Amino acid sequence: MPRPYVVEYRVYEGADALARAAAEYFVESARTAAAARGLARIAISGGSTPKRAFELLANPAEPYRKAMPWEQVQIYWVDERCVPPDDKDSNYRMTREAMLDKVPLKPEQIFRIEGELEPEQAAARYETAIRGQFRLEGAELPTFDVLALGMGDDGHTASIFPHTDAIHELGRVVVANHVPQKDTWRVTLTWPVIVQARDIFFLIGGKDKADPLHRVLEGPYDPETLPSQLIQPRSGLLRMLLDKDAAALLPAPDAQGAGKLEIAR
Template structure:
């Protein structure tokens, strides 16, 4: 692993496997800190192949390595499909992680993609409000939010030119994929930016161009959602493999 020291919190790894291990080390540090405070750890999960590698890595840890009973798992976004659908982010996490660890159903807070989307944003927002500490401005403060990024610069299910997601005071909203038209439910940008820790996990050469442009803060990309992820009082991490980071020095 190597750190790009001129860009704080950007970490580059040889491949997806070592990236997952590096993310695990960060996760363990967070968990240890929260455990000493004797309170739950609230984590919002992401979909995608790179987070998937992280979940598979977690599933292989020794049984006593992580005290899952104190961890609450949430979802940053979800496709509006049933939980057993191949597109479901919940299904991906369940198969890669949940089926292999000792975690109670009460600690798993999935977005119900099979429900009416508008009603589900209200229900999920209430569940968040009832379980997660709120900031002085009334927004939930997740301990850690995991994010991926699309080649178009979208993150969670906040897509380019989504006007409402940047300024919404709602915890979650319904969006549509600009290509397929598929409905999705996503946490809003204000919620992402209230988190104590936000971690982008990105791998592969297809993401190298957008990663480079975002991290170099090229002004023409200012409308892209990933550019707007700037935690108010938290710490932002970018975990990259070498392929995704390959344009940073160009």
């Protein structure tokens, strides 16, 4: 059943401003988590805008690299394609090349999805790794400190695509999800895990996202068609960083670029 929540969104002029806002958000949320709990467990997604943000975080000429509490960070992935780690489509490869190879993170701080394995095995191994790090028992779900999401032009998020089995998964931490639309398998965190995170934000840019974003936030509740509607944070607050093209059909933000929606379906 849908639950009420608040969406706070910020709208930025273009791709560079959006990437800089994302880099700053990663730093601020990681510092908050590290100060509160001594550790910042961050789950990240792929895509061109996250890539730009990761490059900024890794750039010694930018302020973000120095401000990030690298020694207290753990990096996880929200989802992964079922490809080897050196494949051009690998989310891990993108992140490694943009950031991981350039920042002071040790291998034991990085928890990738082994996309080169058989999908169910990759999902099981990733769930085992998460359970071990979070010391979970039984049906417990992990609580990530920061979790970054994107959204596809079909309304999918993570690798939870329209009309796929992952929409209905309630008990597991990680699943292998067959995506007929792309004739492929993906490995993804489940939506009950995603909504458990302390700080969840969407990073969305592009004209092709305006209509699906409008339907996700202001249209009828239909998560079978628009899986992003499943992301109703337990905290009651969902943040979105948007460029002006993606935000074109939402209520106009204020002079500072801030907008707010109360979702109660």
